[in-house]
Amino acid sequence: MDTMTQSAPLPFPSAWRDRHLLDLERLQAAELFAILSTAEQLKALTDGCRRKISLLSGKTCANLFFENSTRTRNSFSLAAKRLGADTVEFSSAGSSVAKGETFVDTAKTIEAMGVDWVVTRHQTPGTPHLLARELGCSVLNAGDGPHEHPTQGLLDILTILQHRGPRDWQSASLDPSQLLAGMTVAMVGDIAHSRTARSNIWGLKSLGADVIICGPPTLVSPRWEEIGFEVAHRLDDIVERCDVLNLLRIQFERQQTRPFPSVREYAALYAMNGDRMRRAKSDILIMAPGPINRGVEITPEVADGPHSVILEQVTNGIAVRMAALWLLSGASDIAASESNPPR
């Protein structure tokens, strides 16, 4: 049974100053560390029988989802509730958006009802940035088209740290930019349409990991190499030196033309299967942001096997989102007090 207990507030890590969480590309290692370590603390606080704490009671989180979502939406909702906040749920289907209202006006209307955070998902890159300019409350990006999905990137990184990071990775004495040094992480699959990839690569790079971007040339641009990432077009070429494989779903719904001849051919080249597992490092981590297409990017024996941390990723998602809400609530207050100093 859920219980509500009064906890001593967590400190706001001084590294976190922003009012919004829009992307990982522009976050420094110290900021990433602030969220990740806060997430770990909050996860510990809400584990076991004590599911709810009242850190954010009296505050309200609005979930504005203009695209379908199951896990992210529920994860944000649960995160807010576990911290004692109220939630407002919005879906574009059947709303005023369907009547022609712009999404900015819709967001402003919801904000006018008195919310502290707007969590938004939209099919167009940059929409959270637009809302951040238009709204007074904090904005959290829950996925903007193929651009970024910062909390997904953070929960992936948190999962890697828990399994493969330094034992004392939460220690403030470590250099956050070296937390994942020596670790090789491959993002495999539909990079072109993946917001998860675009958040992971920046976060992983900031924490010192070597990132490989792997997929067919029609889904992995050579420009990634110009930007400084290793690109591979065959999973077989890299599988033996990877510490982590993050297997991305082929997003058929975002593709205007089929970027490979057949699903069968794609699976032959890129699916993580038993044969490739036998060639991989013995402690390899298998991740997937979900939903997964069994038999396409991952076979059932791997998805359900001992190296898979797919369900742990889901659990960590709530912790990361709790941390984001908590830090943004503080950053928001700090920003407000700085712009309106007490008389």
Place this chain on the structure above:
Amino acid sequence: MSRPTPTLLQPIVIDGGRIVDPANGVDRIGRLLIIEGRIAELDPCDGDCPGDAYWIDAQQRVVAPGLVDLGAELRQPGREEDETIQTGSNAALAGGFTSVLCCSNTNPVIDSAAAVELVTQIAQRLGGVRVYPIGCLSKGREAAQMAELAILAEAGAIGFSDSPRAMPNDALLKRALDYCRMLDLPIFDRPEVPGLAEGGIMHDGQVSLVLGLKGLPTEAEDLAVARDVRLAEATKGRLHVGPVSTMGAIDMIGRVKSRGVPISASVCPQNLHGSDALLRSFDSRFKVHPPMRSPAHVESLQQAVADGTIDAIQSGHMPRAREKKGNDLDLAPFGAATLETTLAATLTDMIRTDILSWSRAIECLSTNPARIAKLDAGTLGKGAPADVTLIDPDAAWTVRPSEFLSRCQSSPMEDRELFGRVTHTIVGGRLLFVRVEESTAVV
């Protein structure tokens, strides 16, 4: 307005300014006399100036032939929420333009004599900037069948285009280039292969890759330019290709020109002054067409203007209402108000940086566009229509779209400090725009 204004067709003396007239090889301090709407004399002595002349002290100013824009959307009839011929004319005058070629994408489109005459008559009644309609190249702008080009020409169309939509029908373009030889009128094509550009929002490059925004690849423009110039060469038709934005386009235009094929090309100021990095803000004011490209393309375009590969700088004025531009990037239309910043942007980023001389800049903004459109404009030669623009080259100002005379308030130059402001715009000997310090007036 604190100063008296001249009565209609009162003689005007513009005294002491730096007269830049590339058509006549003039670039020196001098005096200009205007009588009965025409240039009467360069450097008249005091005795030649009529006693009732209206004198304009042009010291520290540049006196140039009125600017000619090769393509601005005026949006009337049918899209008056974006712009009207009145507001577009006012914006043009404030930007130093005295002639504007009006794009055919009104609603209804300009594919009939009636539509040509409607635009012309509204503009004439307003008595502002000279407006020359471009007729549709294809009937209904549907790229299936040639519009009635000769009838459109008879009604006053000065060229043909479906721009800003590219012409996807190769055979139709070839036929039209062939057909137009008898009319001796140009075809303006905005080069882009639609299939390669479909759904694109910004330049296809590193920035679009990181932002996850669908790109407009350079090859979409390069292939279309290759087709266009090859068809112009084959038919000997009059082709103006533009606005262009890529190194590949410049390369092909240069190669064909070196073979003596008389094509012409233009570029928009936003492609000369800003790169795709500006879209990192996800701000729709930078969603323009052609898209802002990478810095390497920008630099190549600037050089191509300087070395003559590109003939003209056109505003690319695509006004769109605020409620449209306020939407997310997918839904926000391409476009911006550029008539009022084209000259200042050119001055700031190309003249003050020594990429262009004043003479070459005026050639690109006035002399060459007038030649391409076969207009009696673009010169301060004796007897020419008195279309004159006076510019204070040292005036520094910050772009505030809310102060634009255009109905559109979206500008990729917003908040930029630019140098150079138009102080007077004279059309046919009539002083139609005056800016005195911070006061602006369309007379």
